[in-house]
Amino acid sequence: xxxxxxxxxxxxxxxxxxxxxxxxxxxxxxxxxxxxxxxxxxxxxxxxxxxxxxxxxxxxxxxxxxxxxxxxxxxxxxxxxxxxxxxxxxxxxxxxxxxxxxxxxxxxxxxxxxxxxxxxxxxxxxxxxxxxxxxxxxxxxxxxxxxxxxxxxxxxxxxxxxxxxxxxxxxxxxxxxxxxxxxxxxxxxxxxxxxxxxxxxxxxxxxxxxxxxxxxxxxxx
Amino acid sequence: xxxxxxxxxxxxxxxxxxxxxxxxxxxxxxxxxxxxxxxxxxxxxxxxxxxxxxxxxxxxxxxxxxxxxxxxxxxxxxxxxxxxxxxxxxxxxxxxxxxxxxxxxxxxxxxxxxxxxxxxxxxxxxxxxxxxxxxxxxxxxxxxxxxxxxxxxxxxxxxxxxxxxxxxxxxxxxxxxxxxxxxxxxxxxxxxxxxxxxxxxxxxxxxxxxxxxxxxxxxxxxxxxxxxxxxxxxxxxxxxxxxxxxx
Numbered sequence: 001x002x003x004x005x006x007x008x009x010x011x012x013x014x015x016x017x018x019x020x021x022x023x024x025x026x027x028x029x030x031x032x033x034x035x036x037x038x039x040x041x042x043x044x045x046x047x048x049x050x051x052x053x054x055x056x057x058x059x060x061x062x063x064x065x066x067x068x069x070x071x072x073x074x075x076x077x078x079x080x081x082x083x084x085x086x087x088x089x090x091x092x093x094x095x096x097x098x099x100x101x102x103x104x105x106x107x108x109x110x111x112x113x114x115x116x117x118x119x120x121x122x123x124x125x126x127x128x129x130x131x132x133x134x135x136x137x138x139x140x141x142x143x144x145x146x147x148x149x150x151x152x153x154x155x156x157x158x159x160x161x162x163x164x165x166x167x168x169x170x171x172x173x174x175x176x177x178x179x180x181x182x183x184x185x186x187x188x189x190x191x192x193x194x195x196x197x198x199x200x201x202x203x204x205x206x207x208x209x210x211x212x213x214x215x216x217x218x219x220x221x
Numbered sequence: 222x223x224x225x226x227x228x229x230x231x232x233x234x235x236x237x238x239x240x241x242x243x244x245x246x247x248x249x250x251x252x253x254x255x256x257x258x259x260x261x262x263x264x265x266x267x268x269x270x271x272x273x274x275x276x277x278x279x280x281x282x283x284x285x286x287x288x289x290x291x292x293x294x295x296x297x298x299x300x301x302x303x304x305x306x307x308x309x310x311x312x313x314x315x316x317x318x319x320x321x322x323x324x325x326x327x328x329x330x331x332x333x334x335x336x337x338x339x340x341x342x343x344x345x346x347x348x349x350x351x352x353x354x355x356x357x358x359x360x361x362x363x364x365x366x367x368x369x370x371x372x373x374x375x376x377x378x379x380x381x382x383x384x385x386x387x388x389x390x391x392x393x394x395x396x397x398x399x400x401x402x403x404x405x406x407x408x409x410x411x412x413x414x415x416x417x418x419x420x421x422x423x424x425x426x427x428x429x430x431x432x433x434x435x436x437x438x439x440x441x442x443x444x445x446x447x448x449x450x451x452x453x454x455x456x457x458x459x460x461x462x463x464x465x466x467x468x
């Protein structure tokens with residue numbers, strides 16, 4: 001059993017491969033999380049324009065990308081676009097797919113946060129001469145982000161986990177490299193290593209999330 | 222010498238969908254005047270106040286404040302609003318900033334002051350409302366009365382020509398009302414032009430130059446406090462004053 005799943009020799013041998021996968025997973029996360037946050041912020045700011053010409057297309061966009069399974073979207077970009085003469089490579093496809101998919105999720109979180117800030121805050125800011133954008137930036141957004149911090153963090157956890165989808169389009173991230181090592185060594189130990197590494201990266205975030213949620217609950221009392 | 226009207230609103234109408242909230246209101250206010258606006262809830266007094274700094278867009282009419290046409294598309298409304306301070310019933314302090322931060326925000330971002338200048342002006346404004354020692358407190362650490370005074374400081378720091386007060390003491394516990402009225406009295410003595418929507422009749426009696434009674438979207442009558450309170454001309458005014466005084 002230990003020889004099969006926790007084989008020390010194989011761990012030593014697979015370590016360089018797994019480590020390079022880990023680096024790519026971290027790099028991928030550092031790209032897709034800010035990209036998703038940025039996309040979400042743009043969507044949420046657009047959502048604060050109540051004009052029907054903005055509102056309906058926006059709603060359709062967000063609904064569409066929230067209902068579209070990210071794996072399907074990713075494969076469509078990777079395997080479909082070359083037929084349109086556009087070959088993007090795995091990394092770029094992951095970045096675009098995540099921008100579209102997680103941007104929509106982040107967007108809904110930001111929107112809920114913005115709507116949680118009472119209108120009187122904007123009125124006070126505007127009455128002192130701040131522009132709509134300044135009121136948003138200095139008064140509304142800081143409060144909005146604080147109000148939805150647990151949700152933002154929770155979504156970020158999901159995004160980091162979803163980077164493992166990159167393995168499907170040959171992005172050499174943690175899961176992909178672990179599977180490579182597995183097929184070379186004929187042993188599942190590298191996969192176990194990947195699982196442990198995912199846990200070690202994400203567990204502190206999960207703890208932080210619990211603390212934030214508890215604090216939010218305490219604040220509500 | 223002809224007195225200059227610092228606020229001149231003419232023929233203000235405001236519709237909210239099918240609701241006709243203001244039905245042609247004219248209001249002229251002189252410099253250094255303190256005008257009290259009273260009336261039953263739903264009479265349109267808060268809406269009138271909010272039309273003066275264009276927090277509400279009037280459906281028709283004109284508003285000129287300190288020579289600036291507030292409704293003209295050519296007017297930079299953000300610039301114009303620096304001249305018109307507003308104090309709200311629910312204070313609306315920014316909860317994520319200290320008292321000082323609340324006061325300095327517009328000084329820095331609208332009036333373009335440096336951080337040091339803004340800090341100095343904000344501390345002076347907080348001192349005027351008696352809260353110099355609370356500069357580093359957040360709104361959550363202040364009483365309602367203190368929060369409202371910080372809100373007043375946030376407005377006066379911009380050196381407005383006119384101050385609008387929208388029921389400034391209605392959300393306060395009775396024992397905290399006095400401190401806010403005290404600050405308002407001080408502002409009045411310094412010569413600030415003030416338009417106050419409030420039911421603080423005692424304050425109206427001894428501080429207001431003029432009382433305006435509104436009902437159903439119109440100004441029913443106006444005059445010096447003594448005549449409005451002791452000898453109202455209209456039945457509706459009499460009924461309202463009677464109700465208020467019974468409480």
